[in-house]
Amino acid sequence: MSTLLEVSGVSVTFDGFRAINNLSFQIGNAELRAVIGPNGAGKTTFMDIVTGKTRPDEGRVIWGEKSVSLLRMSEAKIAQAGIGRKFQKPTVFEDQTVQENLLMALKNKRGWLGVLFYRPSADDLDKVADLASEIGLKDELTRKSGELSHGQKQWLEIGMLLAQEPRLLLVDEPAAGMTPQEREHTTDLLVQAAKTRAVVVVEHDMEFVRRLNCKVTVLHEGSVLAEGSLDHVTSNQDVIDVYLGR
Amino acid sequence: MDRSFVAQNPSVLVFLAILSLFTLGVTILSEGVGIGVISTSFVKTLGKTLCLGLIAVAMDLVWGFTGILSLGHFAFFGLGGYMIGMWLMYERTRLIVVDSLAQAEIPPTSTEVVDAIATQVFGVVGSSEFPLIWAFSHSLTLQLILVVLVPGLLALIFGWLAFRSRVTGVYLSILTQAMTLALALYLFQNDSGLRGNNGLSGLQNLPGVTASQDVVSIWFLWASALALGLGYMLAAWVVSGKFGSVIRGIRDNEARVRFLGYSVEVYKLAVFTLTACIAAVAGALYYPQAGIINPEEMAPIASIYLAVWVAIGGRGRLYGAVIGAAFVSLLSTWFTGGQVPDIPLGFYTIKWVDWWQVLLGVSFVLVTLFAPQGIGGLFDLWTNRHAPQRHGAALGPDESALREKEATE
Ligand SMILES: Nc1ncnc2c1ncn2[C@@H]1O[C@H](COP(=O)(O)OP(=O)(O)OP(=O)(O)O)[C@@H](O)[C@H]1O
Ligand SMILES: [Mg+2]
Numbered sequence: 001m002s003t004l005l006e007v008s009g010v011s012v013t014f015d016g017f018r019a020i021n022n023l024s025f026q027i028g029n030a031e032l033r034a035v036i037g038p039n040g041a042g043k044t045t046f047m048d049i050v051t052g053k054t055r056p057d058e059g060r061v062i063w064g065e066k067s068v069s070l071l072r073m074s075e076a077k078i079a080q081a082g083i084g085r086k087f088q089k090p091t092v093f094e095d096q097t098v099q100e101n102l103l104m105a106l107k108n109k110r111g112w113l114g115v116l117f118y119r120p121s122a123d124d125l126d127k128v129a130d131l132a133s134e135i136g137l138k139d140e141l142t143r144k145s146g147e148l149s150h151g152q153k154q155w156l157e158i159g160m161l162l163a164q165e166p167r168l169l170l171v172d173e174p175a176a177g178m179t180p181q182e183r184e185h186t187t188d189l190l191v192q193a194a195k196t197r198a199v200v201v202v203e204h205d206m207e208f209v210r211r212l213n214c215k216v217t218v219l220h221e222g223s224v225l226a227e228g229s230l231d232h233v234t235s236n237q238d239v240i241d242v243y244l245g246r
Numbered sequence: 247m248d249r250s251f252v253a254q255n256p257s258v259l260v261f262l263a264i265l266s267l268f269t270l271g272v273t274i275l276s277e278g279v280g281i282g283v284i285s286t287s288f289v290k291t292l293g294k295t296l297c298l299g300l301i302a303v304a305m306d307l308v309w310g311f312t313g314i315l316s317l318g319h320f321a322f323f324g325l326g327g328y329m330i331g332m333w334l335m336y337e338r339t340r341l342i343v344v345d346s347l348a349q350a351e352i353p354p355t356s357t358e359v360v361d362a363i364a365t366q367v368f369g370v371v372g373s374s375e376f377p378l379i380w381a382f383s384h385s386l387t388l389q390l391i392l393v394v395l396v397p398g399l400l401a402l403i404f405g406w407l408a409f410r411s412r413v414t415g416v417y418l419s420i421l422t423q424a425m426t427l428a429l430a431l432y433l434f435q436n437d438s439g440l441r442g443n444n445g446l447s448g449l450q451n452l453p454g455v456t457a458s459q460d461v462v463s464i465w466f467l468w469a470s471a472l473a474l475g476l477g478y479m480l481a482a483w484v485v486s487g488k489f490g491s492v493i494r495g496i497r498d499n500e501a502r503v504r505f506l507g508y509s510v511e512v513y514k515l516a517v518f519t520l521t522a523c524i525a526a527v528a529g530a531l532y533y534p535q536a537g538i539i540n541p542e543e544m545a546p547i548a549s550i551y552l553a554v555w556v557a558i559g560g561r562g563r564l565y566g567a568v569i570g571a572a573f574v575s576l577l578s579t580w581f582t583g584g585q586v587p588d589i590p591l592g593f594y595t596i597k598w599v600d601w602w603q604v605l606l607g608v609s610f611v612l613v614t615l616f617a618p619q620g621i622g623g624l625f626d627l628w629t630n631r632h633a634p635q636r637h638g639a640a641l642g643p644d645e646s647a648l649r650e651k652e653a654t655e
Contacts, residue, residue: 093502
């Protein structure tokens with residue numbers, strides 16, 4: 001399997017505190033990966049680095065077949081290159097309707113002139129409607145997203161992520177605030193999405209990770225502590241000490 | 247602009263209808279072409295008010311929709327005024343000079359004419375030569391192009407520098423104020439090439455036009471109404487589609503917009519520059535009605551007033567901005583015009599000419615605190631729209647995000 005994203009030797013220091021410490025990580029083209037680790041392990045910071053929000057002090061982040069470095073690209077360019085992100089705290093545009101949110105995310109021209117003259121085609125509206133039914137928000141299309149429940153906002157954000165049609169999805173704690181059925185549905189969606197693209201899921205809930213049934217990377221103090229199947233890492237003594245045993 | 251645009255934005259039609267009725271009504275009541283109920287000077291005041299409405303639309307686009315609290319848009323307004331003022335002064339002086347030299351025995355050469363114009367125009371600042379920036383002032387077409395080109399270019403360069411380094415919020419506002427102040431201070435100098443603090447005057451006299459001011463004031467009223475109507479439609483169209491979604495997203499949460507792949511800086515720059523051009527057009531129509539422009543007009547305070555108008559009218563709704571600008575500026579004309587009776591309190595007399603500013607300041611604070619949706623919010627009572635119930639949470643994490651009470655369900 002060819003590598004889609006390769007992070008190597010990356011370190012980040014905030015005011016002398018080393019949040020990411022010589023981290024290396026790889027993911028292939030159509031792979032599902034779970035990232036677990038205690039609070040403050042650097043999971044979110046890792047996503048910040050890949051998406052261009054935080055610049056590392058050292059290390060390399062290499063993307064795609066052409067092996068371009070993401071370090072010199074802006075957040076917008078990285079997103080255009082095909083990396084989509086779901087935030088830990090659901091962030092949707094609350095003053096705008098579900099449809100507007102999805103249309104903004106939908107894969108289309110991102111330049112200002114193209115956007116200025118853009119009017120949604122029937123095809124685009126169909127795609128939005130399909131996505132909306134997939135995420136259970138079909139009847140809420142014209143509602144402002146600020147009125148949605150916490151779980152629905154999570155869904156909307158997952159929908160926006162899928163609408164972008166990225167090659168790599170970074171998903172930060174998608175199941176927080178969801179009911180057990182919703183969690184199951186989320187698992188299905190992520191597993192489904194990972195058939196055609198790479199998906200990285202950060203999650204605390206072990207049951208959730210077990211259902212994803214994929215390779216697991218354990219982060220601790222900014223670097224990889226263990227990697228492998230869930231059973232493999234959960235039987236690792238280091239992992240038990242720092243994460244599971246607490 | 248297709249049918250669906252108007253269908254989706256009925257408020258645009260209502261606005262245009264009211265604007266047309268207003269213009270028609272004023273014309274019928276005017277001294278110049280109507281029954282003479284409204285004096286020419288008041289027609290000019292109303293025409294100028296329409297121009298202020300137009301710059302308020304620009305301000306609402308840049309602040310209310312994109313979240314950039316620019317405190318510099320009156321600089322663009324003033325520059326637009328200067329650009330048209332240069333032609334007006336040049337051409338009018340030329341006609342006078344040509345007229346007086348026609349009496350002479352030997353017909354004057356064209357250099358003699360230009361020198362005579364320069365002496366007339368710049369005598370007041372002790373110069374008799376045209377500075378370089380007047381190179382195009384002989385041509386109306388070129389100066390009209392400069393009306394949008396000069397402020398547009400200034401906005402483009404300033405915006406590029408500011409947005410590229412991701413200056414946002416209060417710092418950006420301070421930077422725009424600094425730009426405005428620098429420009430005003432520069433223009434105050436006698437050797438700025440724009441007659442220092444004398445500014446440009448006599449702009450109400452259109453060269454070659456023999457019609458009286460009574461009639462000319464109506465022309466400008468119509469021109470201002472047309473510009474406001476077109477500017478309003480343009481702004482409504484810009485915010486109606488996905489572009490509107492993106493800029494409102496930038497206002498509420500710009501980091502999130504970046505992660506969707508939109509280059510936030512480019513969008514901000516586009517809006518900043520477009521609104522600078524709209525402001526410049528408004529200024530170019532305003533100053534021929536005012537008759538005079540000087541650097542005082544571009545003082546930083548003017549741009550702050552602009553923000554106050556938009557806030558009082560209701561940020562993030564275009565008609566609110568126009569209403570706010572019209573309401574506050576007309577009220578200000580009324581109070582500062584000395585027509586309002588003073589209030590004798592025995593120990594102190596409230597003179598409105600002095601106290602109006604205080605009243606305005608207090609109303610601004612009250613509106614911001616208690617009715618952030620502004621005058622425009624009255625229309626929500628009428629159309630029965632409510633603010634969402636969010637327990638005080640704003641609609642996004644950014645400083646410029648819409649606040650709970652500004653939003654509608
Ligand atoms: N911008 C920042 N400035 C200073 N410290 C930061 C910054 N961002 C993250 N950190 C610190 O880096 C460490 C890693 O944070 P991060 O958010 O990546 O953890 P996490 O693994 O996502 O934790 P959680 O499970 O709680 O979400 C934390 O100790 C955090 O306080
Ligand atoms: Mg985190």
